Amino acid sequence: MSDNRPVILITGACGGMGQACARLLGHRYRLALTDMDQARLDILADTLADEGHEVLVRIAGDMGDITVPATIVRAARAEGRLAGVVHAAGLSPALAPWDKILMANLVATERLLQQMVRVGDRYGAGSPAYNYSKAAVIRMCERRAAAWARVGRRIVSISPGTMRTPMGVKEAADNPAARAAIVATPFGMGSVLHIANAVDFLLSERAGFITGTDLRIDGGLVPAIRQTRAAEG
Ligand SMILES: NC(=O)c1ccc[n+]([C@@H]2O[C@H](COP(=O)([O-])OP(=O)(O)OC[C@H]3O[C@@H](n4cnc5c(N)ncnc54)[C@H](O)[C@@H]3O)[C@@H](O)[C@H]2O)c1
Structure with missing residues (x-):
């Protein structure tokens, strides 16, 4: 297989959807993987490598942390053309309290998207947060x-x-x-x-x-x- 295959970044790589995507996409892309826990991520990355996939990046971290999405996207880009991201990191009500869910599903996603494509935001950086928070309040009341x-x-x-x-x-x-x-x-x-x-x-x-x-x-x-x-x- 050619070494210049593009890179795909998978967040929540150790989870159900993340692992399935890594295994399937690993046939066409080189892999950059991230999840919360480094030990779990290393086991997954080693297993995928044994199966013949090329795992270039394996960096654990909480996607809600301010520096983590930037660090991971930078590491993936350093390996070649980053063709896309599968953002499978997330939490559900059975797994975490409401504030952690918001951080993982909303804040982390916004931070990741800001790293992926920089189109500038004519409403300023605070605007998406304002709009999301108000949309959430409407649903909260409803x-x-x-x-x-x-x-x-x-x-x-x-x-x-x-x-x-x-x-x-x-x-x-x-x-x-x-x-x-x-x-x-x-x-x-x-x-x-x-x-x-x-x-x-x-x-x-x-x-x-x-x-x-x-x-x-x-x-x-x-x-x-x-x-x-x-x-x-
Ligand atoms: N499984 C379902 O039925 C279902 C239905 C609808 C939507 N979803 C969504 O699909 C996505 C993937 O779900 P899944 O079923 O594979 O879940 P999963 O729990 O199997 O995997 C999620 C992975 O994300 C990681 N993760 C969670 N929070 C993180 C954070 N802050 N930073 C880094 N990694 C984090 C976890 O460690 C885990 O490995 C989630 O966003 C989930 O909400 C799932």
Whole structure:
């Protein structure tokens, strides 16, 4: 087999999916493997080598650690053309508490993707984190709704556009994406009263049948963005 076969990086290589991918892909690619535990990884790498696969990288580490994804991607790239990554590292509810799951499944994945392809983020590095966290909060509220309803309680999340508060004013001053959002909002920057009025309504009996939903109060920003995207094809 030619030595210039491309390299494939496999995270969670010792796990069920990771091992299966390593074994299959090892016929076409040279392997860069990572998982949590060095001893397990060495056993796997030696076994794969005995089976005829070429394992170039075997570096253990926690993918949630800030330096680990960069270290592993750099090591894989040093061996040849990195054709891709199979990101099979992850945790499930039976294996870990919620904060470790978030770190492994969300933070580690974002860190790995940032290392794989650098396309720049016109919304700035904090933006994906903000968006993911808010998307998670919407789901967090939604999934409580049925249980809460059974004890007579309601829950609603609110997704504001850019509002005139200390946070909104600072974003408008410092963050070009926030300024662009205000320009794109048909009703411009929102007032805190727009939010307070909606909260007053949602807490009242008039909203007694509203639960498990998200209320977007954004002066038409999301529809405007969707229309622009549709027009751009
Ligand atoms: N098995 C399923 O039924 C199933 C279903 C849906 C999604 N998934 C997802 O598929 C992926 C692979 O699952 P699997 O079934 O092979 O799981 P697995 O537990 O067999 O393997 C996962 C591997 O990831 C490693 N790992 C976990 N957290 C890590 C971290 N922070 N840093 C480095 N390595 C870490 C573990 O050590 C393990 O070897 C996971 O993201 C999982 O959530 C699995």
